[in-house]
Amino acid sequence: MENERENERENERENERENERENERENESKIQKNDIIIEGMDIVRTFRMGEVQVRALRGVSVNIRRGEFVAIMGPSGSGKTTLLNQLGILDTPNSGKVVIDGTDTSTLPEKEKGKFRLHNLGYVFQDYALLPELSAAENVYLSLMMQGKSKAEYESAAAEILTAVGLGDRLAQLPSKMSGGQQQRVSIARALAHSPIILFADEPCANLDSETSKEVLDLFKKFNTEYGQTIVMVTHEEWHAAYTDRVIKLKDGMLEQ
Amino acid sequence: MLEKAKVSFFLAGRSITRGNKGITIFTIFVLTLIFVQLVLFSSMLAGVTLKFNELMVDYQTGNVVIEPEEEQRYIEDASALQKKIESLPRVIGTTARLKTSGNFRYKEKEMGGTVYGIDPTDESFVTAIEDAIISGEFLSRPDRGEIILGREVSGGFGALMESRSLGGVEVGDTVELTIEGKTREFRVKGIYTTRYFMADASAYINRADLEEMLGVENQDLAQEIAVRTTAGTDEYETRMALLSLGVRENIRTWHEFAGILRLIENTLGLIRNIMNAIGLLIAFVIIFVVIYVNIVNKKRQIGVQKAIGIEQNVIVASFVLQAMLYAGTGVILGYCFMRFGLVPYTVAHPVDIPLGTMSLKLDDAEAINRAVLLFLASIVGSVIPAYKLAQKDLLELIWDK
Ligand SMILES: Nc1ncnc2c1ncn2[C@@H]1O[C@H](COP(=O)(O)OP(=O)(O)OP(=O)(O)O)[C@@H](O)[C@H]1O
Ligand SMILES: [Mg+2]
Numbered sequence: 001m002e003n004e005r006e007n008e009r010e011n012e013r014e015n016e017r018e019n020e021r022e023n024e025r026e027n028e029s030k031i032q033k034n035d036i037i038i039e040g041m042d043i044v045r046t047f048r049m050g051e052v053q054v055r056a057l058r059g060v061s062v063n064i065r066r067g068e069f070v071a072i073m074g075p076s077g078s079g080k081t082t083l084l085n086q087l088g089i090l091d092t093p094n095s096g097k098v099v100i101d102g103t104d105t106s107t108l109p110e111k112e113k114g115k116f117r118l119h120n121l122g123y124v125f126q127d128y129a130l131l132p133e134l135s136a137a138e139n140v141y142l143s144l145m146m147q148g149k150s151k152a153e154y155e156s157a158a159a160e161i162l163t164a165v166g167l168g169d170r171l172a173q174l175p176s177k178m179s180g181g182q183q184q185r186v187s188i189a190r191a192l193a194h195s196p197i198i199l200f201a202d203e204p205c206a207n208l209d210s211e212t213s214k215e216v217l218d219l220f221k222k223f224n225t226e227y228g229q230t231i232v233m234v235t236h237e238e239w240h241a242a243y244t245d246r247v248i249k250l251k252d253g254m255l256e257q
Numbered sequence: 258m259l260e261k262a263k264v265s266f267f268l269a270g271r272s273i274t275r276g277n278k279g280i281t282i283f284t285i286f287v288l289t290l291i292f293v294q295l296v297l298f299s300s301m302l303a304g305v306t307l308k309f310n311e312l313m314v315d316y317q318t319g320n321v322v323i324e325p326e327e328e329q330r331y332i333e334d335a336s337a338l339q340k341k342i343e344s345l346p347r348v349i350g351t352t353a354r355l356k357t358s359g360n361f362r363y364k365e366k367e368m369g370g371t372v373y374g375i376d377p378t379d380e381s382f383v384t385a386i387e388d389a390i391i392s393g394e395f396l397s398r399p400d401r402g403e404i405i406l407g408r409e410v411s412g413g414f415g416a417l418m419e420s421r422s423l424g425g426v427e428v429g430d431t432v433e434l435t436i437e438g439k440t441r442e443f444r445v446k447g448i449y450t451t452r453y454f455m456a457d458a459s460a461y462i463n464r465a466d467l468e469e470m471l472g473v474e475n476q477d478l479a480q481e482i483a484v485r486t487t488a489g490t491d492e493y494e495t496r497m498a499l500l501s502l503g504v505r506e507n508i509r510t511w512h513e514f515a516g517i518l519r520l521i522e523n524t525l526g527l528i529r530n531i532m533n534a535i536g537l538l539i540a541f542v543i544i545f546v547v548i549y550v551n552i553v554n555k556k557r558q559i560g561v562q563k564a565i566g567i568e569q570n571v572i573v574a575s576f577v578l579q580a581m582l583y584a585g586t587g588v589i590l591g592y593c594f595m596r597f598g599l600v601p602y603t604v605a606h607p608v609d610i611p612l613g614t615m616s617l618k619l620d621d622a623e624a625i626n627r628a629v630l631l632f633l634a635s636i637v638g639s640v641i642p643a644y645k646l647a648q649k650d651l652l653e654l655i656w657d658k
Contacts, residue, residue, distance in 0.1 A: 090564055091652055111568070118566025129561045129655070133275040138267075143565050145267065148260035174275070190565070 037197060037230055038064040043086050043096035045079075056082040058253040059096070064198075069224040069231045071241050074250035080234040081202055083250065087232060088121055088200040089113050101197050118143055122191030124201035128183040130175040130190070136162060137171040140190045147194060161189045165219055181212035188219055192229070199223070201233040205240065217243045261571045268562075268575035273582060276551075281583070284547045288587025288631065289594065291540040295627040296595055296619065298529045303618035304603070305610070306522060312453040314511050319352075319383045319483035321495050322514070324507040332506055335479035339379070342482070345498055347490045350382025353479035355467045361410055361460065362433040363423040370410050371459040372436065374467025383485040386449055386461065393428035393447035400463055404432065404443035407457035408450040417454045434460070436470045452614060482506075533627070537634050544638030548580055552646050559647055560654025573643040580639035581632060588628040595619050 045057040056079045064070055064087075072080045085091040086098055089105045097106045100120065108116060130139050137158040144154035162168055165185040175183050184204060191199050201220070205213035221243050223229040233244065241247050249256035273281060314320065323342075325332050332338065335353040342351050355374035360367060377396040381387045386405070387395040391414055396405055408414040412422030426432060430445050443462065450457050468474045486495050492510035499508050552559070562572055600617045607614035646654070 085652060114563065114566050114568055116566075117564065121566075123564055125561075125655075129557070129564075131558050131561065133271045138271065142264070142267075142562075142567070146260065146264050146567055146571070 035066040036063045037066040037068075037101055038062070038087055038232070039097075039099040040064075040083075040087055041097045041099070043083070043093045043098065045082050045086060045091070045093050056253050057086065057093070060250070060253070060255055061096075062087070062248055062255070064230065064232060066230055067224070067228040068246060069220065069244045070233070071244040071247045072232065072234045072250060073236070073241065073247050074256070076236075078250040079253040080250055082253075083248075084200055084202050084232065084234050088123060088198075089117060090123070118146055119194065120197045122194070122196035122199045124184070124187050124191050124199065124204045126203040126206045128175070128180070128187045128207075130183055130186055132175055135172045135174055136167060136178070136186045136189075139175070139186055140193045143190070143194050157193055158189070161193050162186070165189045179212075180207055181215060184208060184212075184216055185219065188216070192223060198230045198232060201231065203234050203236060206236070213237075213240075261568060262574070264567065264571050265574035265578055268572070269578035269582065272575065272579055280547065280551065284544075284583045285586045285590065287543050287547075288540065288584055288635070289590040291536055291543070292588050292591030292627060292631055293594060293599075295533055295536045295540075295631065296591070296624050297599075297617075298532050299623045299627075300595065300600065300617040300619050301615070302522065302525050302529060303620050303623075304615045305525075307618050308615050309453070310511070310515060312451055312456060313514060315385045316389065316451045316453070316456045317384065317483070318511040318514050319485040320490065320492050320511060321484040321486070321499070322509050322511070323482040323484065323499070323504065324509060325480065326506050331473070331476075331478035331480060332482060333476075333478060335477050335482065337477075338504070338506070339482060341502055342484060342499065342504070345495075345502070347486045347495065347498070349485045349487060350379060351482050351484050352376060352379040352383040353464070353482045354380075355464055355471065355473075355478070356480045357436055357467065357471065359460070360435040361406075361423055362435070363426050363430065366423045368410060368421055368423060370407070372434065372467065373459060373461045374464040375461055376464055377461075380461070383483045386451075389449040389451050390447045391450055393445065395447055395449075396461060396463060398463075400446065401466060402441075402443055403446040403462070404434065405447045405449060405461040406432070406445055407459050408448055409454055409458040410460055411445070411448045414448060414450060416450075416457070418458075434462075434470075436467075439470050441466075441470060533630070537630055540631055541634040541638045544580055544584070544635045545642060547583075548576060548639040549642040551579075552576060552642050556646065556654050560649075560651045560656075563647070563651040563654065569647045572647045573640065576643035577636055577639045580635040584632050584635035588631060592624055592628070595624070 040060060040062040043057050043060045044055075047054040047056055060079070060083055062083075072083060074080050082091070086093050089098060089100070089108075093106070097104060099105070100116075103116065105113065105116065131142070134142065137155070140162060141154035141158040144157055149157070159168065159171055162171055165188055167182060167185055167189070170178070170182065175186065178186065184207075188204075191201075199220075205216055208216060217240060220231055220233065224231055233240075235241070323332065323338070332353070339351045339353055342348055352375060357372055358369060359372040360369050375396070376398065377387075377400070378398055381395070390405070391408070396403060406426060408416045409418055409422055411426040412419055412424045413427070416422050423432065426445055426448075428445050428447060431442050432445060433440055434443055465474070468476070468478075484495070486492075492512065496508050496510060559572055563569065595617070596619055600619050603616040607616045
């Protein structure tokens with residue numbers, strides 16, 4: 001694994017175009033480091049379970065800056081996943097607003113939300129959520145294909161990003177033939193393939209052993225520092241927090257002061 | 258638009274190539290059977306119709322029949338007209354017939370049937386009755402007082418309506434024939450079967466005998482002249498040729514005699530339509546169930562696809578495409594099975610049916626029509642479950658167990 005990462009770094013160094021892109025992104029991120037990219041205002045989300053109302057979020061306001069790597073933490077049931085889903089517009093709050101990069105997503109119709117997710121957001125799920133009938137590369141380029149990119153474009157982009165996560169030699173492999181850590185790396189590659197504004201990850205390491213978790217977190221860190229990728233990650237583990245710039249603490253659906 | 262279609266095709270293709278092969282094979286197999294079922298009845302009907310027409314032309318009408326002018330009972334100067342017609346290059350032969358209904362009697366049994374008075378030599382140029390003799394011999398010109406019976410009249414020889422028949426008349430026996438009140442005895446010279454019961458319920462005697470019984474001796478009268486033309490001659494052209502010869506009698510092609518058949522066909526057509534409707538309903542239900550099961554298993558995947566921004570229509574279309582591909586494969590396999598398997602088989606080995614023997618006849622227009630219907634059923638059967646599921650909230654799709 002160490003060797004793999006070594007190779008990968010070397011590959012990157014050799015790749016001039018990659019470097020250019022990297023520099024560009026870095027400059028960009030330096031200039032805009034302090035922009036607020038997600039503005040969550042007074043988000044309330046309640047679920048109805050039969051007669052009972054579950055108040056998962058009771059008025060949460062968060063700001064996330066461009067280029068930040070933020071962790072959302074808190075006890076089980078405190079509303080972490082729910083908050084992430086609101087910020088990632090996978091769900092709609094009962095009240096409050098989520099403004100992403102200047103777009104008020106609460107006013108978008110369902111179809112536009114889908115488009116917005118396709119072009120601007122990336123997701124990493126706890127259980128990888130890869131499509132089992134698609135190979136690693138196909139999983140990664142599906143969203144690029146949907147965006148209307150050409151075959152040459154999406155294939156090379158998928159190969160590039162999979163190489164960056166250390167799976168350059170497994171493009172054609174099916175998820176069922178991969179370890180958990182490899183699947184999670186494919187899922188990260190998929191989330192990043194279209195250069196999203198923000199990457200959302202809900203307990204991405206929950207199913208991985210600590211060694212593999214470390215690799216995944218290193219990967220996040222790499223994309224965060226080298227490309228200025230904004231990341232919002234839900235986690236349980238205190239030691240994960242060390243990788244992040246900031247921790248948002250939740251308790252009973254509210255920010256912990 | 259194009260990229261959406263591309264993604265749908267991509268997802269459908271991967272689902273087929275990498276999905277559960279067992280389900281795919283099963284679905285295609287069932288759709289193949291449904292398609293075969295949809296075209297089988299039509300093919301049988303077409304086969305029966307074809308056979309029916311052949312029998313009619315071969316044993317009864319020839320290609321064209323000339324009948325008396327309006328309001329006339331007989332064609333006059335029949336032999337002169339026959340000569341005139343036989344001068345046409347495409348005419349192989351003509352036969353002038355008298356035709357009436359009569360009552361047969363043998364021992365205690367009686368039955369009614371059609372009696373033809375023919376010139377045996379002429380008749381053999383036009384129809385194949387002579388070849389249909391299964392016992393005894395066909396008439397010859399000088400034979401008087403002799404009769405040829407169809408097996409439905411004589412009974413025996415595998416007659417279908419044995420109980421209605423005279424119950425086992427054999428060659429050499431004598432039967433009584435009553436026509437318009439006159440009764441005469443005839444010796445049975447031969448028994449024939451066309452294997453088609455309606456044509457087998459008749460009898461043939463010499464025209465002179467029938468003239469005598471009808472009281473029209475030596476007047477050269479006929480009730481119909483059947484004309485046989487060379488193979489492949491268009492009946493309407495023959496009619497035109499006859500008209501330009503100055504034939505003033507009523508000219509009818511064999512098609513016009515297929516009227517009763519058309520009635521039967523229409524009745525059977527109704528049954529066929531009902532069977533088609535049932536077949537399509539079954540197809541629809543099976544496609545619905547297969548796609549539904551397939552989709553429910555993919556709930557989570559649909560949710561994930563929606564999450565990453567794949568449009569709902571694209572997801573639905575991917576399932577519909579899959580169903581269409583199943584239906585298309587089923588149609589092609591079913592068509593090949595019929596065209597290159599079952600139809601040639603029944604042509605080589607005709608099936609025995611009450612009408613005689615039958616081979617299937619596959620009509621391409623009908624097959625296309627059934628294929629389209631099956632396609633539509635597969636579209637509807639897949640759109641409904643796919644749309645219902647893809648419309649659900651994506652978090653529900655992802656997290657519902
Ligand atoms: N779809 C739903 N329907 C009903 N209740 C829900 C739903 N989703 C979440 N909840 C409830 O909302 C509360 C917050 O849930 P959430 O999943 O956000 O917690 P969490 O902090 O992510 O917990 P965990 O650490 O266990 O993942 C919980 O009480 C949960 O039961
Ligand atoms: Mg959670």
